[in-house]
Amino acid sequence: MTDSTIWTEKYRPQTFEDIKGQKKIVERIKAFVDQRNMPHILLAGPAGVGKSTIALVIAKELFKETWKNNFLELNASDDRGIDVVRNTIKEFAKTRALGNVPFKIIFLDECDSLTKEAQQALRRTMENFVTSTRFVLSCNYSSKIIDPIQSRCTVFRFKPLTKEDIEDYVMKIATTENLNVILAMVMLEK
Ligand SMILES: Nc1ncnc2c1ncn2[C@@H]1O[C@H](COP(=O)(O)OP(=O)(O)O)[C@@H](O)[C@H]1O
Ligand SMILES: [Mg+2]
Structure with a gap:
């Protein structure tokens, strides 16, 4: 890592132990990783509390050195539109995970920026690829996420x-x- 790396990246926690606060959440998510099995997850809370960090730690701890091949990070508010997001998900999800974990992880950030229609489409995508992928969704407000997505996810509410x-x-x-x-x-x- 070079000296010019911005500090949010340079000091981003790399393991569950390094994450400050959020103890209950870390404990439960670590148990999923230990079992090599997890539900879809919705991470809700304000900016800068560790949501993206925990998504990355899940991937690193689950997949170890192959994490980059098995983890896709997308921003739901991608300017190119939800179709680009959906196609990228489809391409990624259609091949099997490398290594000994039976699923890949798709981290979709800022899900509360999606319209209700786009969220309905996301819900169908989650269903279609449930055998090969798990979704980690992140949002500021879970109330902006449609019920059918919330009910398919284990919801974790982050505190400041x-x-x-x-x-x-x-x-x-x-x-x-x-x-x-x-x-x-x-x-x-x-
Ligand atoms: N719980 C935490 N423990 C330690 N560092 C944290 C925590 N939350 C945020 N940070 C620091 O802030 C940066 C941004 O956190 P991030 O996980 O991207 O926040 P967000 O919840 O907005 O996704 C991280 O790279 C890390 O340096
Ligand atoms: Mg984030």
């Missing part, structure tokens, strides 16, 4: 990180980067 967790995290970065720690703490107070 506590001030202590954020302080821990900032201190760790400050130490590693040789930053003035006092400055970092003052900025947090604002």
Whole structure:
């Protein structure tokens, strides 16, 4: 990793143990990974609380070195439209997972930006590919996700990180980067 890597990536947790807060969620999701079996998952909560991070950790822990082949990340609000998203999903889902996990993972970010019609189409796609894929969906507000999708997913509601967790995290970065720690703490107070 180069020095110019942005810190959100450089310090993104790589394992379940590194994720701050969200203890119950981490515990349950880790159990799915240990069993090599999981339902579709809906991650709901505000920005910057670990939703994308946990989706990546699931893939890394499940598939290890082949995770990039078995994990597809898409943004539901892709400018090119939901048809592009759907076609990409179909292409990815039609081949079997590599390795000893019987499914691939599709991480679809910002699902609450999808119209109700697009969500209906997504629901059908989820059904069509359920034997070969599991979906990890992420949204800010689960209330914006249609019931038929919610009922097909195990829903996890993320909480904002506590001030202590954020302080821990900032201190760790400050130490590693040789930053003035006092400055970092003052900025947090604002
Ligand atoms: N629970 C957490 N524990 C540790 N770092 C976190 C956590 N949540 C967010 N971060 C930090 O913030 C960055 C953005 O988090 P991300 O998972 O992308 O948030 P979002 O919930 O918006 O998907 C991560 O790369 C990581 O550096
Ligand atoms: Mg995210």
